[in-house]
Amino acid sequence: MTLTAERVSMTFGGLVALDDVTLAVPGNRITGLIGPNGAGKTTLFNCLTGLYAPTSGRILLDGRPLAADPAQAMRGGVARTFQNIRLFPGMSALDNVLVGRHTRIKQGLLAALLHGPGFRKSEAAATERARAELEFVGLGPEGHMPARSLAYGDQRRLEIARALAGDPAVLMLDEPTAGMNGTETADISALITAIRDRGIAVVVIEHDTKFIFSLCDHVYVLVRGRMLVDGPPATVRTDPRVIEAYLGATECSK
Amino acid sequence: MAVLAQQIVNGLVLGALIGLIALGYTMVYGIIQLINFAHGEVFMVGAFGAHFLARYVLPEDVRWYVALPAMCLAAVAVSIGVAVAMERLAYRPLIGAHRLAPLITALGVSILLQEVVRVFYPGATAPLAFPRMFVEGHLAIGPVTILWTGVLALAVAPLLAAALHIYVERSRLGRAMRATAQDPDTARLMGISPNRVTLATFVIGAGLAGVGAVLYGIHYTQIDTAIGFQNGIFAFTAAVLGGIGSIRGAMLGAFCIGLVKSLAGQYVWGGVQYDYVWVFVLLILVLMFRPQGFLGRPEGMRA
Numbered sequence: 001m002t003l004t005a006e007r008v009s010m011t012f013g014g015l016v017a018l019d020d021v022t023l024a025v026p027g028n029r030i031t032g033l034i035g036p037n038g039a040g041k042t043t044l045f046n047c048l049t050g051l052y053a054p055t056s057g058r059i060l061l062d063g064r065p066l067a068a069d070p071a072q073a074m075r076g077g078v079a080r081t082f083q084n085i086r087l088f089p090g091m092s093a094l095d096n097v098l099v100g101r102h103t104r105i106k107q108g109l110l111a112a113l114l115h116g117p118g119f120r121k122s123e124a125a126a127t128e129r130a131r132a133e134l135e136f137v138g139l140g141p142e143g144h145m146p147a148r149s150l151a152y153g154d155q156r157r158l159e160i161a162r163a164l165a166g167d168p169a170v171l172m173l174d175e176p177t178a179g180m181n182g183t184e185t186a187d188i189s190a191l192i193t194a195i196r197d198r199g200i201a202v203v204v205i206e207h208d209t210k211f212i213f214s215l216c217d218h219v220y221v222l223v224r225g226r227m228l229v230d231g232p233p234a235t236v237r238t239d240p241r242v243i244e245a246y247l248g249a250t251e252c253s254k
Numbered sequence: 255m256a257v258l259a260q261q262i263v264n265g266l267v268l269g270a271l272i273g274l275i276a277l278g279y280t281m282v283y284g285i286i287q288l289i290n291f292a293h294g295e296v297f298m299v300g301a302f303g304a305h306f307l308a309r310y311v312l313p314e315d316v317r318w319y320v321a322l323p324a325m326c327l328a329a330v331a332v333s334i335g336v337a338v339a340m341e342r343l344a345y346r347p348l349i350g351a352h353r354l355a356p357l358i359t360a361l362g363v364s365i366l367l368q369e370v371v372r373v374f375y376p377g378a379t380a381p382l383a384f385p386r387m388f389v390e391g392h393l394a395i396g397p398v399t400i401l402w403t404g405v406l407a408l409a410v411a412p413l414l415a416a417a418l419h420i421y422v423e424r425s426r427l428g429r430a431m432r433a434t435a436q437d438p439d440t441a442r443l444m445g446i447s448p449n450r451v452t453l454a455t456f457v458i459g460a461g462l463a464g465v466g467a468v469l470y471g472i473h474y475t476q477i478d479t480a481i482g483f484q485n486g487i488f489a490f491t492a493a494v495l496g497g498i499g500s501i502r503g504a505m506l507g508a509f510c511i512g513l514v515k516s517l518a519g520q521y522v523w524g525g526v527q528y529d530y531v532w533v534f535v536l537l538i539l540v541l542m543f544r545p546q547g548f549l550g551r552p553e554g555m556r557a
Contacts, residue, residue: 095432
């Protein structure tokens with residue numbers, strides 16, 4: 001599956017947040033999106049996840065227009081995590097992941113009230129899948145814990161597990177390593193690579209350019225609402241326009 | 255001793271019936287933070303729906319094991335119908351309005367429903383006799399007697415509350431309800447439709463109130479248009495006492511209220527004329543020392 005933004009522009013009143021941005025996110029790839037503060041990264045993210053309807057241009061998932069409705073985008077296969085963690089704090093880790101699977105579970109109200117075999121089977125299958133996702137992100141033993149009592153890094157992992165439970169074709173991660181130390185960041189890198197190896201397209205927004213260049217297969221650089229340059233990390237990091245506009249001479253010499 | 259035991263039993267039966275109404279208050283509040291003051295009337299119209307079926311549709315000589323389920327179905331259908339119409343027409347247009355708007359609307363809907371039934375239901379200007387069902391029989395434990403209708407209420411109410419608890423904990427819709435109660439915006443981003451969750455909550459609350467209405471009718475054998483208001487106030491108090499948003503709390507609060515009302519009517523100066531007073535004294539005392547109620551937690555519906 002490929003998620004694309006086709007000549008997307010977005011204005012808020014007189015402010016141009018995105019100006020004619022085109023981007024393609026293919027499956028089996030980790031795509032990075034970097035840019036200085038206020039470059040429009042999150043705005044683009046919100047367009048790609050159906051939260052905003054672009055002022056002009058189109059968002060396509062495998063050639064079909066994506067509805068500007070997060071619930072439908074989710075059903076279509078676009079899942080996301082949030083810059084500020086948005087878990088359900090009082091629910092268990094397992095229940096949080098099960099909520100992420102909401103759109104994939106089929107249960108009639110009557111069948112559920114009668115606790116019929118179909119209902120039990122559907123619950124058992126959903127629970128098994130949710131446990132597998134917890135295991136996948138390394139939270140296997142923490143399933144019963146309320147989300148709020150997990151460590152900060154584990155809460156970020158839980159958000160990823162919740163997103164994966166919805167069978168996404170594209171997973172969008174908004175600053176997945178914000179506030180993490182070096183070890184935790186390396187763990188998240190390994191996790192993201194493992195997600196790509198499952199055939200899921202991953203999009204990562206980050207400030208940490210070192211993290212992006214070491215992790216991503218393809219990098220887009222957004223500056224003041226315009227797509228400045230894109231390409232493989234090796235090309236992008238040495239591109240003089242990127243160095244000038246974003247990285248600065250000192251960062252580049254590292 | 256015999257009197258005390260008898261009053262405890264009477265109190266528990268009343269508590270069971272109030273509990274079935276209280277569940278509706280607590281669930282709706284858990285999801286949309288609305289005290290649905292018209293929920294008592296959802297209970298009341300259920301009782302009239304069952305009465306209508308028994309009085310005008312069912313044959314005279316119908317056996318109780320046919321009549322009772324049929325009346326329950328009628329009551330549940332009428333209660334759900336009214337609750338769905340109420341949610342659609344009165345509350346949904348007010349989403350995003352000031353918090354007071356739906357509250358005042360709820361009071362308006364409550365009065366409207368009472369008056370509509372009083373004016374249009376044949377004979378509803380006075381109390382109506384509810385069909386008597388196996389009332390002659392009773393269970394005797396030593397000196398204490400419980401009508402079979404009371405036994406039924408004591409069995410059914412906790413059973414339904416437990417089923418609801420399990421349903422909310424272990425089903426797709428139940429999880430959607432809890433997620434919406436905790437963070438409606440994030441729940442929406444997970445593909446949960448807040449409108450559907452809200453509607454389902456009204457439907458479940460109304461269904462329980464409908465069953466409660468039939469149990470109430472056959473136990474007290476008389477209904478009128480004010481039963482929704484009276485019992486609704488008790489049920490609302492029970493939900494607050496138990497911790498609004500909590501399913502177990504609502505049942506616990508309801509049993510407490512039933513017991514206090516029953517025992518105060520027997521033993522406290524003033525008797526049954528003042529038994530209401532002690533219920534609210536209990537409420538005030540509990541809220542002074544534990545404002546969130548017995549089992550209440552800040553984050554909303556956690557059964």
